[in-house]
Amino acid sequence: MNIAIIGAGYWGKNLVRVFYSLSDDVKLKYVCDLDEKKLAKIKKMYPDVQTIADANIIFSDPEISAVVVSTPASAHYELIKKTLLSGKHVLVEKPMTRTLKEADELVTLAKEKDLVLMVDHTFLYTPAVKKIKHLIENNELGKINYIDSERINLGLIQPDVNVIYDLAAHDISIFNYILGEWPSSVMAFGKSFITKGTVREVEEVAHINLEYPSGVMAHVHVSWLSPVKLRKMLVGGSKKMIIYNDVEPSEKIKIVDQGVDIDFGKENSFFPIYRSGEISIPKLSEGEALIAEAQEFIQSIKENRSPLTCGESGLKTVQVLEKATQSMRENGIKIYF
Ligand SMILES: NC(=O)c1ccc[n+]([C@@H]2O[C@H](COP(=O)([O-])OP(=O)(O)OC[C@H]3O[C@@H](n4cnc5c(N)ncnc54)[C@H](O)[C@@H]3O)[C@@H](O)[C@H]2O)c1
Numbered sequence: 001m002n003i004a005i006i007g008a009g010y011w012g013k014n015l016v017r018v019f020y021s022l023s024d025d026v027k028l029k030y031v032c033d034l035d036e037k038k039l040a041k042i043k044k045m046y047p048d049v050q051t052i053a054d055a056n057i058i059f060s061d062p063e064i065s066a067v068v069v070s071t072p073a074s075a076h077y078e079l080i081k082k083t084l085l086s087g088k089h090v091l092v093e094k095p096m097t098r099t100l101k102e103a104d105e106l107v108t109l110a111k112e113k114d115l116v117l118m119v120d121h122t123f124l125y126t127p128a129v130k131k132i133k134h135l136i137e138n139n140e141l142g143k144i145n146y147i148d149s150e151r152i153n154l155g156l157i158q159p160d161v162n163v164i165y166d167l168a169a170h171d172i173s174i175f176n177y178i179l180g181e182w183p184s185s186v187m188a189f190g191k192s193f194i195t196k197g198t199v200r201e202v203e204e205v206a207h208i209n210l211e212y213p214s215g216v217m218a219h220v221h222v223s224w225l226s227p228v229k230l231r232k233m234l235v236g237g238s239k240k241m242i243i244y245n246d247v248e249p250s251e252k253i254k255i256v257d258q259g260v261d262i263d264f265g266k267e268n269s270f271f272p273i274y275r276s277g278e279i280s281i282p283k284l285s286e287g288e289a290l291i292a293e294a295q296e297f298i299q300s301i302k303e304n305r306s307p308l309t310c311g312e313s314g315l316k317t318v319q320v321l322e323k324a325t326q327s328m329r330e331n332g333i334k335i336y337f
Contacts, residue, residue, distance in 0.1 A: 001298065004030035004058040005068045006079055008038045010156070011093060012070035018290045019068065020046055026298055030058050055079065059086035066116075066301060069093060074160035077102040080117070084109045089116040091297045094169045096314035098161060100322050103315040110311050116300050118307040119314030121173035125289035125296070128252040131282060132235060132242055133178045135255070141237025147175055147218040149233040155224035157194065162202040164190065164328070165321050167222040172320045173313070174233070175210065175218050182316055183210040183218070185336045188328040193225065208324045255280045 005015055008031050020028045030050045031042045039051040058064055059082050066089040069079045077097045083090045084106065096119045097103045110117035123129050135141055149171045158166050176182055190206030204225050210218040231246035243254040257277030265271055293309070300307035323335045 001025060001065045001301070002027050002029045002061075002063045003066045003068065004028070004032060004061075004064050005070060006032045006055050006058065007070035007072075007075075007093075008033040008042050009035075009070070013038075013042070014290055015068050015070050015294075016042060016046065016049075018288075018294045020049065022291075022294055022298065029061075029064060032058060055082070059083065059088070064088055066090065066297070068297075070120075072158065072160050073098055073165060077106070080106050081109065084113055084115055084117070087113065087115070089118075089297075089301050091116075091118045091120060091294075092314070093120045094122075094173070094314070094317070095161065095165045095321055096311070096318050098165065098318075100315065100319045103311075103318045107311040107315050114304075116297070116307060117311035117314075118297050118300065119309050119311065119317070120293060121170070121177075121309040121313070121317070122289050122293060123170050123174050124177050124309055125292040126246075127284035127287065127289075128244060128246065129174055129178065131253055131284055132244060135242065136178055136235070136237075137180075140240060140255075141235065141242065142239030144179065144214070144216050144235065144237050146216065146236045147179075147233065148236070149174075149218070149220045150230045152221060152223035152226035153229035154226060157204060157224050158202065159200050162190070162192075162206070162325060163204050163222045163224050164188065164206050164208065164324050166224075168206065168208055168220050168324065169317055169321060171220040171222070171233070172208075172210075173309070173317050175212075176313070176316065178235070179212055179214070179216055181212050181214060183320060183337060184213050185211045185334055186320060186324050186327055187332050187334045188324040189332045190328040203325075203328060206324070206328060210320070251281045252284065253282055255282065 028049050032052045032055050033039050043051045067083045069092040073095050080090050151167045188208040190203040192201050192203045195201045205223045208220045233244040235242040241256045256279050259275045261273045263271040296307050327333050327335050
């Protein structure tokens with residue numbers, strides 16, 4: 001299978017590394033980028049890959065079966081559409097598109113053409129997130145009450161999307177995956193500070209509140225303006241709780257046997273009973289998420305099936321991002337899905 005990658009920037013070069021060394025029956029034929037300097041670097045590292053600036057060469061090459069799009073979000077819609085119209089499968093970076101309307105059109109087009117449309121929601125392929133899903137599904141945490149996530153650092157401010165589209169895309173895809181449901185409502189607050197008043201004004205800090213049909217309450221804090229890098233998620237269950245710290249090199253997940261029950265006793269007395277049990281650190285499987293994801297893309301094409309992070313899941317994530325942005329711009333109104 002011959003494949004091509006469009007966009008060889010900060011993230012695209014990881015995709016180039018992974019797809020280049022994936023397996024003998026997958027050949028990375030082209031890497032396309034508008035930036036000649038980036039192409040020169042790729043050529044130096046992978047001399048047998050053709051480096052090109054015009055993506056139309058890819059669309060018109062009948063040898064190419066699949067395309068990976070890793071450009072900034074504003075270019076995704078056009079490139080995905082051209083890829084699908086040329087009869088090729090596509091893996092696109094998160095966020096799939098900037099609007100629900102675009103995502104909807106592309107999901108329909110992929111279905112009509114019977115092609116795989118997959119979105120790179122990388123965290124769903126990490127051993128840590130898989131473990132959390134497994135623990136929830138096996139009822140080891142009890143009833144999930146809340147999820148609280150913080151994804152903040154002095155980030156790479158994007159020119160074409162706000163911090164919600166850039167960073168919360170990860171949290172929202174993780175929440176939806178581990179809970180196995182989609183939110184019923186969203187409220188968000190956020191502001192632009194550094195880019196305020198410029199032609200590229202985007203919100204750089206945001207807080208999002210989500211409610212799920214099962215009653216789970218979720219909160220995400222995303223920021224490009226933090227002096228510290230935090231990638232921390234708390235999952236609060238009625239039996240146990242999880243501390244997931246993605247910047248930890250090895251002990252990413254801690255399962256905490258702590259909680260509180262209220263004994264109302266007789267005559268409306270009120271006795272909180274605290275549990276303070278053990279903290280366990282599960283051993284996580286090894287393996288790079290991006291390799292697992294690239295394999296899933298290739299396998300879903302070979303087996304003519306929907307991948308784990310399919311176009312529909314990308315679309316639903318975009319829907320949450322769009323509504324969160326709308327809420328943020330309308331003073332935090334609650335929006336129902
Ligand atoms: N999954 C993840 O964890 C993760 C992490 C970082 C970024 N991303 C996503 O990856 C995508 C790219 O982000 P980045 O940080 O690498 O951006 P970047 O700006 O570093 O790289 C994008 C590259 O695309 C090229 N490009 C733009 N339009 C093009 C076109 N029409 N044809 C060919 N090349 C074109 C640019 O020249 C640039 O080299 C974004 O969607 C981003 O959200 C995902």
